[in-house]
Amino acid sequence: MTHAHRLHVDLEVPCLCCLAPQPFHFTSLSDQVVCALCVHHLGAEKSERRDLEHVRLWAARWAASETGHADFVSETDALLVARDVDLTALRDQVAELSAVVAGQFTAGIDGVRGLLQNDLVKRAERNTDLARRQIDWAMAGIWRIETLHHDSATQKCSCGRTAGSCAESAAIDPLRQALRDWEKKNVALLRNGRRHGLPADHPAVLAQRIR
Ligand SMILES: [Zn+2]
Ligand SMILES: [Zn+2]
Ligand SMILES: [Zn+2]
Structure with missing residues (x-):
């Protein structure tokens, strides 16, 4: 009897x-x-011995296969547990990253808010500065009128007219106190080396220049 297996x-x-x-x-x-x-099963051996050896052989194979299967099951269980651990770690990581992203978004908004506030403050400062310069400019004009029209010792305006008849003097009368306050404040600024609104021909400015 021949077989068809490879040699x-x-x-x-x-x-x-x-x-x-x-x-x-x-x-x-x-x-x-x-x-x-x-x-030796092919020889004259008894069929009982042959059958017994076959049963032993298959029992041993079944036991080995069973052990292998049990190993496979426990390995698979261990893998599943490890996979669960990995999944939990990944979920934690996702939550952590989400928090980071959300935090950065909030930080970004805060940054923008800071920039806007800064811009508003700067604009307000600029407006204040502009308003102050306009006041300085107007006060310098009034100061110039005041140097021409102020009370002199003889109940006359320094322009020569009588106190009651000088229209310019009467016009700036309500502003004289404000003018003195402004002058005082600006002279102090000048003495402290700060920016002031006094005209170039103001006595304090001239005195500073001479010094
Ligand atoms: Zn056999
Ligand atoms: Zn065999
Ligand atoms: Zn006058």
């Missing part, structure tokens, strides 16, 4: 006697497809 290579082929897959290395097509354990 001169290691193979695993079911033994025709025990039917279990067994290692074979055929060198001829006429080699018997019977494993090492079963070689």
